[in-house]
């Protein structure tokens with residue numbers, strides 16, 4: 674069973690002479706537990722692809738299935754609930770709420786979800802694993818970039834999403850912190866059998882993934898599969914950036 678499938682997905686922004694074809698006939702199958710890098714030049718359609726998979730935007734044509742559900746068929750409210758329970762997002766700019774401390778930022782997706790309860794034990798486990806348990810009462814602006822990104826990752830993982838979508842999650846981080854954050858993503862991917870799709874500009878980072886998808890001008894132009902599965906690799910530290 675594929676956890677994610679795209680068939681002939683196209684995305685056009687704008688009207689008439691202002692039309693931009695951001696994605697052209699993209700088809701893709703992803704198995705559970707795959708750690709995938711998406712690479713391509715600026716404007717090639719990487720963020721658009723993640724946004725469509727995450728149900729943040731809709732394709733102009735084509736179909737997307739996540740966990741066997743065609744997300745285009747879901748009504749707005751069902752889509753919001755489905756997304757919250759199954760998909761985690763990590764963005765380059767962290768997007769933490771400045772008025773909430775780290776703990777409350779991480780708990781936020783659960784707090785929003787009336788059918789769900791905050792699992793304090795799990796939040797503690799996540800924050801400890803990410804090395805920011807001692808920062809839980811701090812506000813985002815009191816943290817370094819790396820610490821903020823770890824908080825954002827904890828928030829994305831708090832609902833144990835089947836799919837984690839990360840758009841240049843290490844884009845604003847120095848190389849040491851990048852290595853740490855990548856190790857954490859890889860560990861989480863293995864531990865919870867999560868599927869990760871991560872946009873990156875960094876070839877070194879892409880190399881540690883199971884699969885690299887190259888996008889050019891809205892099309893998938895090339896795919897590489899890693900020789901070894903991520904589950905065979907060391908705990909994330911075995912690469913250079």
Ligand SMILES: Nc1ncnc2c1ncn2[C@@H]1O[C@H](COP(=O)(O)OP(=O)(O)O)[C@@H](O)[C@H]1O
Nearest residue numbers: 686687693695714715716717718719720721722
């Ligand atoms: N909301 C939008 N409205 C109009 N054009 C957009 C919008 N978002 C992205 N685009 C255009 O779609 C193309 C792909 O953008 P994007 O997916 O952001 O690329 P990438 O993430 O690879 O840099 C670009 O030409 C971009 O200018």
Ligand SMILES: [Mg+2]
Nearest residue numbers: 719720721840
């Ligand atoms: Mg982008």
